[in-house]
Amino acid sequence: MPGDVTLPQATAAVLDVWEALVASGEMSAQSLSRFGQLLGRFERLATVRGAVLLADVSAQIAGQFVDAHGRTRHGRTAPAVLATRHLRRSVLRMFFTTARELCLTDTDPTHGLTLPSRTTGETRPLAEDEAVALRRAAEFVQRPTRHAAAAALALAGAFSGEIGHIRGHDLDVPGRRVWLHGSTKTAPRFNALDDWGLRVLTARTAHLTAGALPGQDPGGLPLVVSARAGSDEQVQARVCVALRDLIKRIGLGADPAVRPASITAYAGWEHFTSTHRIESVARHLGMGSLDSAAALIGHRWQHADPPAADGGLAQNRHRHAR
Numbered sequence: 001m002p003g004d005v006t007l008p009q010a011t012a013a014v015l016d017v018w019e020a021l022v023a024s025g026e027m028s029a030q031s032l033s034r035f036g037q038l039l040g041r042f043e044r045l046a047t048v049r050g051a052v053l054l055a056d057v058s059a060q061i062a063g064q065f066v067d068a069h070g071r072t073r074h075g076r077t078a079p080a081v082l083a084t085r086h087l088r089r090s091v092l093r094m095f096f097t098t099a100r101e102l103c104l105t106d107t108d109p110t111h112g113l114t115l116p117s118r119t120t121g122e123t124r125p126l127a128e129d130e131a132v133a134l135r136r137a138a139e140f141v142q143r144p145t146r147h148a149a150a151a152a153l154a155l156a157g158a159f160s161g162e163i164g165h166i167r168g169h170d171l172d173v174p175g176r177r178v179w180l181h182g183s184t185k186t187a188p189r190f191n192a193l194d195d196w197g198l199r200v201l202t203a204r205t206a207h208l209t210a211g212a213l214p215g216q217d218p219g220g221l222p223l224v225v226s227a228r229a230g231s232d233e234q235v236q237a238r239v240c241v242a243l244r245d246l247i248k249r250i251g252l253g254a255d256p257a258v259r260p261a262s263i264t265a266y267a268g269w270e271h272f273t274s275t276h277r278i279e280s281v282a283r284h285l286g287m288g289s290l291d292s293a294a295a296l297i298g299h300r301w302q303h304a305d306p307p308a309a310d311g312g313l314a315q316n317r318h319r320h321a322r
Contacts, residue, residue, distance in 0.1 A: 005104050007046055010054040011039050014098045025196030026135040030274075031128055038091045041065075054105055062092055062109040083299075085115055086127065094129030117257070117298075124257040125265035125297055130250060131155065134263065135196055137249040144203040149223045150242040152197035153178065154263035157271070157284050159186060160243065164235035168205045169219035173198070186286030261296070268297040 015036060021027035042065050049064070051057045066088045070080045080088075089110060096108040117124060126134065138151040153163045161183040170179040172190070176198055182188035193201065201223060209218035225238040243260035244253070252258040264285065271284045282293035294300070 005054045007043055007051055007054050007057065010099055010104050011043050011095075013102055013104060014095055015039070017098050017102065021132065021136075025194065025199055026139070027132050028194060031132070034087075035091050035094070035128075038088060039095060042088075042092065042095075054099065055107075057109050059109040059111075059113065063113055065092065066113065066115070082116060089113055089115060090127040090129045093127075094132065097129070097133075122257065123259050123261050123265060123296070125269045126258070126262050127266075130252065131263075131266050131270075133250040134246055138200075138246050144200065144207045146204075146224045147242045147246055148200045149204040150239055151246055151263065152193070152200040153224065154243060154260065155267050156193055156197050157191045157264060157267040157286075159183065159264050159285075160239045160260045161232070161236045162186060162286075164222060164225045164239045166223050167220055168208060168223060171201050171205055171223070173202060180286065182286055187288070189283070189286050191284065265296045265298070268293065269299075272297055272299060 015032075018027060018032050018035065022029055022032050045065050045068065046057055046061050049061050051061055066080075066085050068080065069077050070084060072078050093108070093110045096105065096110060099105045100108065134151055135155075138145075138148040150163055153166060154160070156178060158166065158178075158180050162180050165181050166178060170181075172178065175190075177190045177192050178201065180186075180189050180191055204223050205218070208221045208223070212218040212221065222235075224242065225235055230238075240260045243263060247253055247258055247260070247262075268281045268285050272278065272281045275281070278290050278294050278299060281297060282288070282290055285293055285296070287293045287296075
């Protein structure tokens with residue numbers, strides 16, 4: 001029965017599912033490693049607070065994990081920065097989502113757990129769990145769709161104004177990258193593709209090749225929008241419709257801060273967590289302004305808010321004692 005599932009049993013079952021997502025390319029190995037470490041810390045904290053069963057995890061315990069102090073690079077105990085708190089909540093939210101899919105629980109103690117916005121503008125980047133959900137929602141069933149291709153390109157760092165102009169011959173399969181032509185606001189560039197993006201775009205190219213008319217160059221067909229002619233604005237609008245469809249599928253359609261640019265912003269944030277350099281993010285996104293790049297990914301670079309890399313929960317049992 002779900003009520004008898006222990007927290008370690010639930011954690012092991014969820015991690016098995018996540019490992020399968022890594023195998024299919026829907027989650028990166030880096031995300032799995034980061035998520036797994038945080039789940040281990042959550043399990044230890046929850047056990048200290050008396051949560052032996054999964055059903056014992058309350059909203060209070062979830063909130064204590066999200067807000068728990070961590071250790072700085074100098075070994076001092078300090079309040080967790082906002083980016084770290086967002087990451088912890090994201091991991092817990094995905095943990096309970098997966099647990100519900102496995103019928104291990106029918107509750108989610110993270111529901112209603114609010115945090116200040118990580119963004120400085122009107123658009124927020126997707127959280128890691130939302131990006132995983134987007135990949136799962138975009139994956140084709142019977143044929144490679146333009147929705148999946150649009151998601152793959154946005155997650156590679158392309159904006160909606162660029163995605164509709166990317167064609168089959170822009171895909172460099174041996175180099176595991178795609179050529180982005182740029183726009184009036186962004187510079188042309190090659191961006192790397194992850195395993196999922198490469199698989200989706202390769203399948204989309206093969207699908208277009210199979211459906212090409214006699215004498216038609218399949219490499220010249222756009223990977224996302226239809227072959228119909230249209231202005232740049234019309235092409236961009238079709239891309240936005242595809243991305244908004246996916247956003248609605250994962251339950252974020254009512255969030256005014258989640259837009260097609262949120263997917264590209266997530267790609268920028270992921271790039272920042274690996275490089276820790278906002279100028280590298282600007283180049284990855286083709287943006288000429290460091291301030292604009294920082295604002296898009298929600299990084300307050302003038303206030304030394306580091307990327308979301310949990311430095312370890314402080315083992316302060318008295319602070320949150322019942």
